[in-house]
Amino acid sequence: xxxxxxxxxxxxxxxxxxxxxxxxxEDVARAFGITExxxxxxxxxxxxxxxxxxxxxxxxxxxxxxxxWWHNPAALAAEAAEPLRLAADEATAxxxxxxxxxxxxxxxxxxxxxxxxATAKVEAAAGEAAGASSRLxxxxxxxxxxxxxxxxxxxxxxxxxxxxxxPARDEVTEREIDPxxxxxxxxxxxEAWCRRSEARRTFRLDRVAEIKILDEPSAPPEIExxxxxxxxxxxxxxxxxxVVEVGPGGRWVAEYYPHDSADELPDGGLRITLxxxxxxxxxxxxxxxxxxxxIVSPSELADSARxxxxxxxxxxxxxxxxxxxxxxxxxxxxxxxxxxxxPDGRGA
Numbered sequence: 001x002x003x004x005x006x007x008x009x010x011x012x013x014x015x016x017x018x019x020x021x022x023x024x025x026e027d028v029a030r031a032f033g034i035t036e037x038x039x040x041x042x043x044x045x046x047x048x049x050x051x052x053x054x055x056x057x058x059x060x061x062x063x064x065x066x067x068x069w070w071h072n073p074a075a076l077a078a079e080a081a082e083p084l085r086l087a088a089d090e091a092t093a094x095x096x097x098x099x100x101x102x103x104x105x106x107x108x109x110x111x112x113x114x115x116x117x118a119t120a121k122v123e124a125a126a127g128e129a130a131g132a133s134s135r136l137x138x139x140x141x142x143x144x145x146x147x148x149x150x151x152x153x154x155x156x157x158x159x160x161x162x163x164x165x166x167p168a169r170d171e172v173t174e175r176e177i178d179p180x181x182x183x184x185x186x187x188x189x190x191e192a193w194c195r196r197s198e199a200r201r202t203f204r205l206d207r208v209a210e211i212k213i214l215d216e217p218s219a220p221p222e223i224e225x226x227x228x229x230x231x232x233x234x235x236x237x238x239x240x241x242x243v244v245e246v247g248p249g250g251r252w253v254a255e256y257y258p259h260d261s262a263d264e265l266p267d268g269g270l271r272i273t274l275x276x277x278x279x280x281x282x283x284x285x286x287x288x289x290x291x292x293x294x295i296v297s298p299s300e301l302a303d304s305a306r307x308x309x310x311x312x313x314x315x316x317x318x319x320x321x322x323x324x325x326x327x328x329x330x331x332x333x334x335x336x337x338x339x340x341x342x343p344d345g346r347g348a
Contacts, residue, residue, distance in 0.1 A: 009034075010042050014059070022067045043068065091126040095119060095133035108152060146205045147182070149213055150190045154179050157218045160192070163210040164203055172209055177201070178220040193220035239275040242282055242301065246270050246293035253285070253293065271296075283308050 009032060016031070017023060029039045043063055050058035060071040086094065098119040102112055123130040153160050160179055165172050177192035180200075187204050194201040200223055241260075246253050248268040259274040276282065279301050286295050286305035295302040 006042075010046065013042060014046070017061065017068055017070050018073050021073075022069060024067055025063060025065065028068060086122075086126065088126075088132070091122065091130060092133045092136070095122055095126070095130055096136045098122070099133075108155070146208045146211050147188060149211050150179055150182060150205070153213050153218065154181065156213075159195075159214040159216040159218045161212045161214055162203065162208050165207045165209055176214070176216075177203070178218040180220055180223075181225070191225075193223070240279050240298070241273060241275055242279050242298070243296040244272045244274070244282070244285070244293060245296050246272065246289060247291070250289050250292035253289070257285075269293075280304070287312065 013028075013032065016028065020028075025036055025039060029036045032039070040063065043061055046059050046061050048058065062069060062071075098115055102115050102119070123133075126133075150160065152158075160177050161174070162177060163172055163174050173196070176195040177190075178195070179190050179192045181191050183189050183191055183202075187206065189202050189204050191200065191202050193199075244253065245265065246269050251270055254262040254270055254272055257272070257274055259272050261273045263271045265271055279298070282295060282301065283305045286293065287309060295305050
């Protein structure tokens with residue numbers, strides 16, 4: 001289920017509940033093909049929707065766990081609705097965004113035409129306020145085209161071929177994937193069934209180097225969708241354990257990485273125990289932390305992180321040495337006196 005499908009379901013749910021006061025939770029869940037927990041989650045969102053944010057205009061829907069009640073169905077009645085009003089900056093932002101989306105490669109032509117018609121209506125309604133939007137433009141980077149292709153593949157249930165960069169292994173691989181849904185957690189990802197690894201994988205769109213929509217139908221196996229609201233990476237109990245110690249400047253690691261425990265250290269730091277399916281990916285974390293943290297175990301990962309740090313420092317030393325050699329070579333080209341004077345003219 002992607003965000004578009006969930007939105008369609010919730011819109012249908014509003015009509016369904018309005019026609020069935022006191023509907024049973026189990027009956028509604030069965031009718032929509034979802035679990036009761038998913039239905040209750042939708043019901044938690046609906047009271048934040050309505051014709052405005054004023055009292056009485058938001059949907060007043062609740063449940064006692066067995067039945068669902070809608071206390072103000074008239075909130076969506078035609079006579080209660082007021083014309084939508086947009087401020088000048090809102091109209092400008094909406095028009096700029098609409099025109100940008102209409103240029104996305106891979107967008108279905110029917111969707112593009114519908115978007116252009118809606119844009120024309122907003123322009124007509126905005127009047128002079130629409131003038132500013134014509135002087136602004138937005139250009140999407142490569143992720144925009146990838147997003148459009150993934151969205152189209154999901155809608156048409158087709159398989160994708162991608163060339164994907166994996167920073168943990170520092171390599172680009174070719175894969176065929178059956179896309180399941182698009183998710184946004186800081187970055188945009190596609191959750192898919194990877195035919196290469198025969199397992200569920202999550203791919204970050206800005207790391208997709210190349211993408212093609214294939215003629216083969218997408219046929220991912222029946223798998224339970226994970227709740228990604230807490231975090232994109234959700235380690236399993238069988239994943240390898242890694243222990244990291246961080247100083248006060250590295251305490252943010254406990255906020256951004258799911259972990260089993262975070263014990264206080266005397267210096268104000270933390271000893272963090274976490275699990276990850278790819279321990280090697282934490283080398284980048286160790287390099288980022290620098291003096292603010294270190295990997296304690298497993299020992300082979302700690303050794304690997306120290307080796308990577310030494311190689312990085314050596315590369316910097318090599319650059320400085322090369323720069324110094326270039327200065328000397330340039331001075332020699334100008335003559336003996338230039339070498340004696342040095343690069344700053346004060347003597348070598």
